[in-house]
Amino acid sequence: MIALSSSPASRFSSVDPTPTVRLSSSYEAQRPLSRVAIVASDPDSFVDDFAYIATVPTGVFCDNGTQYVSPVVFSSGSDSEMWFVEDWAQYLETDGGISQGMVVGDIPQPLLVDLQDTLGTRLYPRITGSTAAEIAAKLAVSEWASSGTAVVALASDTFTQPSTESGSATHTLSGRESSTESFSGSASFGAPTSNNFTPPSWAVWMHGQFNWSGSEIMTHELINPSGEVVDYSVYTQMYFSRNPAYVSSPVPMQFWLPVTEYGVWTMNVTTDQTHTTALDCKVTYHPGYRHTIDVPADSKSLDIELRWDNVATDLNLALIDPNGRMVMWAPAGSILSNPGLESISLPYPMPGEWTAIAGWMDATTETNNIELSWDISRFPENLGSYLESAANGAVLASLLNAPLLYASASDVPAVTEWALERLGVSNVVLVDPADIHQTSLLTELSGLASLLTIDTYSSLSGNITEISKSPDVVVSVPVGTGDEFMAPAAYSAAVHGSPIFSLCGDDNVMTTRAQETWAPYLIGPEINNIYIVNKYENRAENGWYDERIPNKFSMMESVDSFEGFLSSRGAYNATAPQPVVVVAPVTLIPTSFDRSLQSHFQSGRIPAETADLASVLINRGLLHRYIYLTAQSADTALVSLYAYTDGATFIDNNYNYYTLTQIENSTDALESAGFDIEYHVGLDAVVSSIQSQVALWTLSTHGTLTLLPRDPPDRPNGPGFFSMRTVDAKWGFEISESERESSGDSDKLVNPVAYQSELQYHTTVSTDEFEANLGDIGSPIVIVTACLLGGSELPLMMMRHGAVAVTASPRTVYFQPAGMLSVLLAQHLCDGLTTGEALSQGLSLISSDYSNPLDDRNPRDYANQQILFGDPSVKLYDPSVDVHVPAVNPLHTSFGAHTPGLGVNPVAALGISDYLPQSLQAIGAQFDYYQDTNFSEFVSLLSLRTVTIVEPGAVSVYVSNLTAHSDEVRTFVESGGVLAVIGVDDDMAWLPWPVDYASSGGGSSVTITDSQHPLLTNPNTLNSTMDYDGHFAQVWSNLTILATDGSHPVFAAGSAGCGKVAVTTINPTGGVRDPFIENLISWSEVPSIRLRSISLSQQIIWAGDQLVITLELTDMVGNPIEAASVSVLLNSSAVATTDLGDGFYAITLDGQWTGVNVGDFDLLVHASLAGYDTLTLHLENVFTVRPFPWVMLGVLGGGVAVAFGGYLYLKRRSGSRILRNDSSKMTKRERERQEKKDTKVDPKEYFGV
Known part of the structure; x- marks a missing residue:
């Protein structure tokens, strides 16, 4: 029995055995299964999402302390998918190949053929259904012979899409120009000095400048009337901004932001000098318009547009949430960027009264007519709750090694009830943490089995983590279109043994905080071609706004909110680091959210833009321990350091000193870990090395989003450009390979483009150009040390081609701290840490830790905003140590009552007497026998059978039923089943392939026309002495005639789709019967041409x-x-x-x-x-x-x-x-055959023929 309590500390008890599934545990507790499940993807339907989730417990389950894993792939036929399944098939070749392949849903036949060719195995059964509940029920009875426990979750095939709410407002700005208030301030040593000011009621935007004379360095914090810090500066940035070596004149402390609330604002100023310094304070106020917008609960997006008719003017737009926090803005600094128009698209806004602010920068007394218009789209009701129910149901089912079935919020579908009864389920666990089910559902389930209900998040988390002992968490978001990321995220959560939550829970509060972290990234960098330009005077990244990208207070608010989010769900672990997998496109949840969680949380992003690609990236990462061995150069690391640090002294957050020699520090660690090193910075050589499928690639170079500045910047999906050499060298250099750093600057930085002799070999490569030369690159870990490329298309592109992890920053990074982080990453990975652990530990040493910020000082660096793209559990493996783990053949292994693919007997016999039961028992076949009394079950389970045999003389009895289900017969055969109709005695029009029966003629001997056919030879050799009644006047032209009555066919067989069909008027009796039936069953294993x-x-x-x-x-x-x-x-x-x-x-x-x-x-x-x-x-x-x-x-x-x-x-x-x-595409097997052919000598080539 399973005991359950509704309290947060509730746990499953008496679950024997208790599996142990932990990322930190050894892989001795995890074994690969030699199988694969392919699920049809339909981005416009919800059925496929719930079908995928129901498939998860068949690919991930725990038994006797071991977790068994195999791929569950959302299939669309992409290159990424084919490369992955090809790698999986190659890994299993040592173990005899894939023993079992299953298809769920309707996949196009050409794609199935390609998949079978790639996998080298037959994909069968193919489980289909018109509802998610039907598919889940079929999966359950196909996988489990019986089960004392079943998990029931909520699912719905359709959701009503709410209508979009739209609105608009107009306003005329006239007669009010921007004005500047000047006042005196001061800064004294010992504590921050407060300098107050009050914006006028008409002001909606402000720009402050606080200047002073003298050499001291000051910093500030700007505090709003509610007491929150909304802007600040840091010592290092102010040092450069005031240093004559870097600026023509000292740059003041500045802020630029909307007036989010009225009242007294405070500029707290800190100085490094012991005396009091006078401040020259100026605040420029800009007029504008404020308008409130009511956002309802369950909102999917708020899209707002600002237009104005005085197009030669500069207006900015901001959105303030109901708590008064500026969440998003359109802060373009150029009137040329988008004349007369600004817009914001904000995913997942929290409910309540939002304020839109339109501010006119440097306003004049002219007239400016403005219009605000907005659209608010909403999710279907309870979509997120249904997805959370199903996804967490899959996790629990995986941990319990139990099937997952579906119900609606109000009742139990008949097909679910049928599955529960067939499996003999006595205990049902209903998973509904959002508690949206109705009493009627509980009543029905209680009538079917002993019912245990998980109807709180804390109960859900407690039960999952008690079994798995895992602190991990998976989060995602609903989309509302049917292309749902929560589905593949369920597979991630099942492998991690973790709960999975929608970040939209708690009315989009968490998502709103996540969006706020991205707002500063809409202020872009100043660039000259590909190189970042230091312009401290400008409001730009790399300018005086640099240290606010991202805003550390927004980042801390984000991580604090996430801790509260998990705490309210019983999933926060304050005593141990928590890996967090974020499954969402970067356009829906910004990557700055991931960075805000560092370093208590070890976050990793699955950045796929579609659910099918997300499933591939998730599967590849979680199965990396196995498939990494299929890479051609799994023992090799590629080091591409073009611009880097060479010999500088570095001090980390703990005041540890390092001499940073980026090349040697990285390669020493890799070589000590057993890796061969390749050094390349030439484009062609780099591509060639990556194509050889190396284990790791570390790249240090210049990078940018676009070749020319864009306002706002193309972030997070900029095309991405980076520097390389046209001619290969081992590394970048200023003088030569042996003299990497010029003595002329002695800055300990190698920057080849600063030297004319090297500039001629410089080339700028776009992500698209780089990708054009890539195919299947294996499963490398990629460390990118370059500006801005984490905000470009590069990370996702590398992952599409096979990379399991990419670290990159979406903003500008600086040589020494970025180089130090890349070295720490390489060293930590070589020490056996996961990618999540390696990045978190590296960031906490040298950059901002927002979850546990330093109390008494600023971190060494704020610009290292590296994001981990990929699962945080990924490791760097050494083929000489992390050897092949033998796969388990599910067809030959017992997992209790879980019998993968064998829950239903392989043979179905349809008859009218004991003819078939006697024969099948005699030959030891596993079968189910059907007559007219249970014909409906015969049809419902037909797609799960391997062989279906119709008894002699039964066609005439079942002709009407067979006619009614002709489509099901076609699907069964074409999907891969074997249909044998023996002793045909009536019209065969119900058969989907043309066979005309004629009753005339009969005898005791036939003429065999294909004596070598397996139906006549395997495993028994049949002779011509066989009774028959009637013949076939015509058979389908694609059937092979095996026997005739001398002139007309009496036995024909052949392939139809991926299956087979055999029809005969022969009535095997006596000593012929059992060998004949045994041949029919064995025929399913015989390969077809x-x-x-x-x-x-x-x-x-x-x-x-x-x-x-x-x-x-x-x-x-x-x-x-x-x-x-x-x-x-x-x-x-x-x-x-x-x-x-x-x-x-x-x-x-x-x-x-x-x-x-x-x-x-x-x-x-x-x-x-x-x-x-x-x-x-x-x-x-x-x-x-x-x-x-x-x-x-x-x-x-x-x-x-x-x-x-x-x-x-x-x-x-x-x-x-x-x-x-x-x-x-050419599969690996085809390439090998082609290579074999290419090595053959053709004499014609020597003679010019």
Whole structure:
């Protein structure tokens, strides 16, 4: 029994055994499973999201203290997906390959064929359903033979989309110009000196300048009337701003922000001198307009636009939340950036009264008509609560090794009740932490089993962490369109053994605080080409606003809010660091939120823009321990240091001293950890090395978002540009490789572009240009030490190509602290720390720790805002130490009552007597027997069967039922099932493929026409002595005739899609029955021959042309069929074939043949090979030979390739054409075959033939 309490300390008890799942635990407690689950992705539906979540407990589950893991992939056919599943298949080759592949949902047949070829295994069963509850129920009965416990979560297939709320307001600004108030202030030693001022009631924006004469360095904090610090400066930045070596004249302390509230504002000034210094204080006030907007609960976005008609003026826009905090703004400093228009798109605003502020900078007495307009979109009601219920249900089900089923908030679907009864569930755990279910649901569930309800967040967290012992947390956000990130995030949470929460919980308060951290990033850097320019006089990044990017007080408010968010859910651990996985695009939750959590929280971002890509990135990261071994250069690190620190002294936050030699410090650690080192800074060499699939790439260079300044900056999705060399060298240098740093500057910084001799070799590379040369790069960890690239497309691009972790900063970084961080990252990773631990420890040593800020001093650096893109549990592995972990074959291993893919007996027998039960029992088959009394269950479980056999004489009894379910029969076979109809005795029109039965004739002996066919030889050899009644007047042209009555077919079989169908009028009796039935069952394991592609040497064929037709034959998983017996008919004419090897066969039609044979030609292929099913395939209108024209207008040369996937390759009953272009990528297996072919010597090449 499972005991549960509703208190925050509630726990599951008496769960035996209790799994241990911790990121910090050794991988001895985790084992890979040799299986894969592919879930169809539909970004416009919610069914696929809940289907994916229901699949998670089949790919991640705990049994006897071990966590078993295998991929669960949201499939769209992307390159990223194919590279990942190819790597997974390659890892498992040592263990015999993938033993089990499952498909959930409707995936296009061509994509399935490509996936099967890539994985090298058959993807079956294919579990489909019209509702998420149906899919979950089928998954449960497919995976579990029985289960005493089931987890039930809430799910809905559709949600009502609320209408968008819109509004507008107009206002005329006239007669009020900006004005400056000057007053005297002071600064005294010992404590901050307060200098007060009160903005006038008409002011909406202000710019303060506090200056002084003298050499002392001062800093400030600006405090609003509510007592909150909203602006500040730091000592190091003010030092440079006042230093004549860096500025033409000293720069005052400044602030620039909207007037968020009226009253007395205080400028607290601190000086480093012991005397009192007079301050020259100026505050310029700008007029404008304020308007309140009521934002309802569950808002998805607030989109506001400001327009004005005096377009040669500069207006700015800001949004103030109901608590009076400035959350977002449009602070463009140039009227040319967007004349007459500013806009803000704010995701996930908190409810309440917001204030929009439109401020006219440097206003005149002219007239300016302005208009504010806004749209507020909302989530469907309770969407986030449903997703949280399902996702956490998946985590709990994984920990308990129990199935996940679905209910609505009010009742239990019939299909869920059916699954509960079939599995024999006695204990149901209802997961609904938001407590949105109704009493009627509890009543129904209580009537089905003993019910335990988790209806609070603290109870949910307590139960999960008690079992997993993991402090980890996963957070995401709902989207509301059906492309939901909470679905793949559930897989992450299951592996981490952690609760998963929507950051939109608590009415978007947490998301609002997260958005606030990004506002300063809308003030961009000053750049000259790719290089950052120090302009302390300007309001810019790298200018006097630099240290506010991000605002440390907003960052601390964010992490404090997150601690409260977790505490209210019973998930905050104050005594230990907490890894946090953030699954959301950077456009929805800014990466500055992740950085705000450092360093108590070890955050890692999954930045995918779609749910299907998120699933790939999550799977790749969490399975990195295994698939990293498939990389070609897993024992090699690439060091690309173009601009870097070389020999400088560095002091960290704890006053530890270092001599920072970035190259040697990094490579010494890597070499000590057993890695070979490659040094490259030339673009082509770097690309080549990355393509060799190195384990780690550390890059130190110049970077920027765009080549020219943009206002506002293109952040977070700037294209990204960085510096490299056109000619390769081991590293960047100012003089030579041996004299890296010039004695002329002695700044201990290597900056090649500052030297004309090196500038000529400099090149600027964009992310797009870099990506154009990349393919599958393995699974590297990437350390980026460059300005701004963390706010560009580079990190996500690298992850799409395989990188499991990328660290990069979205803002400007500075040489020494950034270089020190890159060294610490490399050293920590080599010491065995996770990427999350490595970054957190590095940041806490040399930069801002917002969760535990320094009390008595500023941190050494504020600009290291590096973000970890990727799962924080990723490690750097050494192939000589972290060796192959044998995978567990789920088909041969017991996990209690969890029998992956074998919850339903593989054979279904449909009959009218004990004929099939007696035979199946005699041969030891696992089967279920069905008659008309339980025909509905026969249909409901059909898609989960491997083989379905219809008893002799049963067709006439079930013809009406079979006709009604003809579509289900087609789906079963084409998905990969085997259908055998024996002793046919009635009309076969219900069969999706044309077979006409005739009752005339009969006998006790047949004529065998394909004596080598596996149905007649494996494992039993059948002779011709078999009773039959009737024959087939016609059979589908893609079936192979195995036996006749002398003139008419009585036994035919062949492939249909990915499955097989056999029909016969033979009625096996006596000693023939059991061997015959055993052959039918064994047939499911026999490989089939498939025509994978056909190519023509030219598109347009004239009489007298030579034509070469090339056939590619493979099995269903892409292995080439070599040395087969292949015969081909073109219409009725037999033509010769030539075996080219490696599964390719050629038909050469010379000019004489095409000269006398014109018109349209069908192609009939017959291919056989011992141990394989015979291929019989009829293709219509494959090519046309045209009569040679008297006037030839033009001939188009070149070849055309036509590929065939599953049933699309077969002649349809309707007679439609089946040719299609093959756009699939070359798989690793195909590349290996091509490389093998390329090594063969072709004598023609030597003789110029």
